[in-house]
Amino acid sequence: MDRVKLISSGRMVPAETHEALLENEFVLSIENFSLWYGSKQVLHQISMGIPSGKVTALIGPSGCGKSTLLRSVNRMNDLVESVDVEGEMELRGESIYNSSINVIELRKRMGMVFQKPNPFPMSIFENVVYPLRIDGESHKGRLMEACERALREAALWDEVKDRLSESGLKLSGGQQQRLCIARAIVSSPEILLLDEPCSALDPIATGKVEDLIERLKGEYSILIVTHNMQQASRISDYTAFLYLGHLLEYGPTSTIFTRPRLRETEDYITGRFG
Amino acid sequence: MKRPSVRNNVTASSDAMIWVSGGFFVVSCTLLFLFIGHIAYHSLHAHWPRRVAVFEKTDGTLLAGEIHGYHGESLPHHEQSISLRTGYNRNSTQSISTMEMETVTAIPPVYPENVIAVELRESEPMFGLITQVAQLQHSLQTNVAIARVFLSEIESAEAKGIVAKKDRNAFEEILPSALASMIEQADEPIEIPMERWDEAIADFEQIVEHNQHLIRLKQMELSGIDKQLSASRKQGIRYAVSRNQSFVNTIDEIFRVAFELGAAEQAIYDVEASARFWRDQFQSDDTISKSIDESTDRIKALLKQQRDQLETELNTLVKQDSWVSPSDSQKTTNEAREFLSELAKTAKSAYSQQLRVNTDLAELDIVRNAFRIELTLLDCETIAPTHSDRTNYADSDVKVGIVSTRVGQSLEFLWRSGSTQGATEFALAKKQILCSDVIRYYFPNKLGWLGKLQLYSERWIEFLAGSPRRNGLAGGVFPAIWGTVVMTILMSIMVMPFGVMAAIYMREYAQHSMMLSIVRVTVHNLAGVPSIVYGVFGLAFFSYLIGGFIDGGPQKVGLEPLPILSWIILSSATMISILWLAYRTLKPQSKFLKPSFVAANRFFSFGLLVTALVGSFLVVAKVPFFEGLYYDELPNPTFGKGCLLWASFTMALLTLPIVIVTTEEALSSVPASLKEGSYACGATKWQTIRRLVLPYARPGIITGMILSVARGAGEVAPLMLVGVIPLASDLPLDTEYPYLHGSRSFMHLGYHIYSLGLQNPDINAARPMVYATIVLLMLIVFVLNSGAIWLRSKINRQMKTQQF
């Protein structure tokens, strides 16, 4: 059975989901989720659960819909005008695509970090507490406390504690990305969405961010998109392989990288295609 | 080893374009600097004091003035000419006259030291020689005025037969002749001896200044009374509108009678004062003082009778009931009576106060006109027809020029000609000027550098802080500066929220559609529409339509008000559609609706929107119970004409496209990644805009504001139509409640330049003011611009380093 050929010809193929996943409690479960940009279908009936307190990596060739899937979780795709979706996602049992849900409140329960660091043009302090400010918090002491906690968790506190009032734009690229992570975790989100957080960084900064993700594991449930195989294997507990909008294989990282069940997965991991 | 530099060597680089582009650059810069230099030279020169030259002409006349240029120096002598600013000149309306070089006997001219230049409040400056300084006895003149009252009252009383002929006989001869001698005495000026001229003039200045201060106070008092009167009249008419026309007539009658009553009371008071004065004059003469007393009593009795009559008339006016309509209850009628009697009381006291202040003012006026200087003018009419040689002049070391000889307490001037022997007598053209008309005087040919500098700065200070004199040909432009600044600030306050909000909607909220593109292109194009078009629109729409509506309600602008019932139905329908629309846009929406449903939805929303818009327009435009806010001033318009408010509106409209375009550009420069980051944090659209987009776009938005402000300060054409006038007596923003007077017309620097430069019959007289005003306008625009640029760079810097 050549799944690649089947998919290219427009057919559905069932996902290969490892049984080991079922042991977990899921913070987010995706069921039969499909997404269209206009008339172009980008995600095809994806069903998967994201384990709570673990790091889950999404891998796949570029353009396969990893970012789209990630952005569907916090409904960032609402901002694109021609989007249409089908299927369901649930955050801790609560439907995300229910018409009565408040998207703003939903997003506040998640943190997101983008491919390119996007610190806001304001002070480091204001950058970190931005989510709290828009939530209406203005008590200086509480803000300061939350800021320090988030920066410590993001391993940035020691580097910036003396210049919190300086612009966030003055930091280096790696620092900026950690600042964005601090901003994403300042309101203790239920799930952290990372979209290739290291792809714009140099190796040293990448290492630091990876260490950080390692440390956040356990406390936060993390869904990370990456096209760097080593990175996926180093930091994630589970890995899902997406291909052209289809979920092909999903299992514990160690298994996926050593004994994948599908030939396509193996080919992709070993770099034979993609 | 050092490589030869190719880049810095112009000739080595074979690029010929450097010469071409460089040439264009040089020419452009030269032209720009020429422009600035020309303006700067002329405006700085404008107030600089010049010397006054006196020319002797071949026909034996003299001509004096400031030399403004020699023309045709390279031409033969008979084609050369001199232009001379002669100042006050009875022969010409032009302030600069041109003189053929041939007609002048002596070149160079003489610059007599004792020539004085006097700048006057309401006429061209005069160049001349002081021949007399004098003072009228103003206390005597006041006495004359008081004394006259009694005599004229006697005459009119006699005509009516109230004072018997025999009474009159008692002072038939005596009083009039006493008055005549009084007048003679009062009109005789006290000449100040020459030695004390300087001192006296300084004294006069002080007295006149104090006097003018008093006059100003009295005038303020008068205008206060005027305001009080018109306010209570307005109050009356407002009260009357709820009643009938007959009531309005009654109010008008009350005001008329109250005025006459005030006058009658004033007459009694005047007669008493006058009689007292006469009695004091003839204290010793029993028969005369007795008959004065008798006549006074009779006249007073007559006047009192008149007054009582008026008093009764006023009372009956209050009590009469022509205005009572059958539907009125007793209580409302009594209330209206109460109101009328209150009104009558106020009007009466206001009018009598007004008359009293007027008497005081007349007295002050006598003082004002009592101090005089006599000048001998050096203009063309000072012909010396006789050429009668005189040799007995004192100042023999003057070779050519003016020689003064002393005659009694004053001076006489002789002209010592270059061509003939001896000195010539002038046919003296003398001119009396009142000290109170003098703005300043100086001796132009005696002035040192310091004095010139002082005069120069005095003139600039007057220019910047003073009001215009002589229709703007002299004095200051402060009202124009003030008007420009107030209008520009108002305009920015109006345009900024509209422009920025519209741009935010277009860039952040509106969905991409054909409609939006059309709107955007239209807005871009509107930025280039000639400004006069906006002026025409402003006049028609703001002034006549909206202003007329505010003044007199829908009827005034030809809109038939709806019947009350239909109006109520319409307004409820409008209200419902507005609320419905609000609910639809504000309720939490699910993004994922079926397309057909969305389309139907949109269609429905659009219908609601149209209903809401048209409905609100009709509800306002056809409101049945709105008579206008200023119907009591009609037919004089309050807002239904060009005024500050509409001018600011028009300019705001004119600059709105600029602000929208620049703001939209600034908004679109905000990176999408930033906005996404904000949304991902759970920020709403407005929170993102307020906390992220606007601060980021602020420099661009401020650029838009700079552009609009510069345009607003410099634009003239539309303002001419919507409220700018050449001379305004009141400032649009002052210390008088309610401080900002939106319904006043105002002055504007740009228009001031236009009206001085082009609307003036004597362009030469206007030239200095025109240049000075131009440089001022440029300065204001520069200051506004650079202030805004500085602000922008400061914010930029702040944003890069600091939190905002």
Ligand SMILES: Nc1ncnc2c1ncn2[C@@H]1O[C@H](COP(=O)(O)OP(=O)(O)O)[C@@H](O)[C@H]1O
């Ligand atoms: N806003 C959009 N409108 C239309 N198509 C899009 C949009 N964003 C992404 N796509 C398309 O969806 C597919 C998946 O994109 P993406 O999720 O960004 O891929 P990945 O992150 O895996 O590289 C791509 O083919 C891309 O062209």
Ligand SMILES: [Mg+2]
């Ligand atoms: Mg991607």
